[in-house]
Amino acid sequence: MRILITGADLPLGAAVARALCSEHELRLTGTEPLAPAGTEGCPYTPADLREPDQVAPLVSGMDAIAHLAPHAAPVTPNAAAEKDALDHSGRGIYVLLHAALKAGVGRVVMASRLELMAAYPENYIVDPNWRPKPAPDAASLAPFVAELTLREFVRAEEIVGVCLRLGDLGSGPADTTEADAITAVTRALTMDLEGRKYRWWLYHIASTDRFPLANAAQPPLSFVRTGA
Numbered sequence: 001m002r003i004l005i006t007g008a009d010l011p012l013g014a015a016v017a018r019a020l021c022s023e024h025e026l027r028l029t030g031t032e033p034l035a036p037a038g039t040e041g042c043p044y045t046p047a048d049l050r051e052p053d054q055v056a057p058l059v060s061g062m063d064a065i066a067h068l069a070p071h072a073a074p075v076t077p078n079a080a081a082e083k084d085a086l087d088h089s090g091r092g093i094y095v096l097l098h099a100a101l102k103a104g105v106g107r108v109v110m111a112s113r114l115e116l117m118a119a120y121p122e123n124y125i126v127d128p129n130w131r132p133k134p135a136p137d138a139a140s141l142a143p144f145v146a147e148l149t150l151r152e153f154v155r156a157e158e159i160v161g162v163c164l165r166l167g168d169l170g171s172g173p174a175d176t177t178e179a180d181a182i183t184a185v186t187r188a189l190t191m192d193l194e195g196r197k198y199r200w201w202l203y204h205i206a207s208t209d210r211f212p213l214a215n216a217a218q219p220p221l222s223f224v225r226t227g228a
Contacts, residue, residue, distance in 0.1 A: 007069030
């Protein structure tokens with residue numbers, strides 16, 4: 001399978017790239033000039049996803065896109081940084097999706113953040129049907145903007161969108177382990193959608209019981225935690 005991975009210079013993207021590099025034909029991109037360690041066998045091209053002329057050659061010939069850049073919480077110390085984070089998130093996925101559609105890419109898997117649901121009390125059973133409650137800052141709003149853009153694009157165009165809300169990579173109360181994150185992304189990229197007309201899929205992937213896996217455990221994702 002030919003897969004473009006964005007955010008390959010960030011923790012989640014690098015982990016997924018290392019896991020899939022030997023099994024799939026990967027193309028990696030990020031904002032850092034050098035590829036992450038352990039992915040030397042896969043071509044890496046730095047790019048600004050807001051620039052159509054940089055994105056077009058990245059998506060050309062790909063079967064799917066793993067848009068993992070939105071999972072990394074942006075550092076926003078001032079108003080200018082907040083504006084830039086929102087621009088990267090919203091305009092970046094908008095340009096990426098238009099290029100993907102033009103190139104005939106059939107599926108886009110996006111990594112968002114479970115932090116969007118953190119405002120609910122911890123004793124609530126919060127599944128993907130609950131309304132996100134992002135904080136009023138760019139770090140929280142950035143993944144939410146990307147989610148909304150992907151959802152509305154999928155509703156209007158013939159392309160599959162899979163949104164995975166993940167916790168921070170770790171083993172904390174609302175975290176997602178690296179192994180579970182890799183499994184979820186891999187299954188989202190390869191899950192069998194033959195005969196299914198539905199094009200928008202949203203899942204919570206946590207490695208603890210803070211966010212139940214009832215939806216994710218069902219077909220077509222059929223996610224199972226590592227070691228379960």
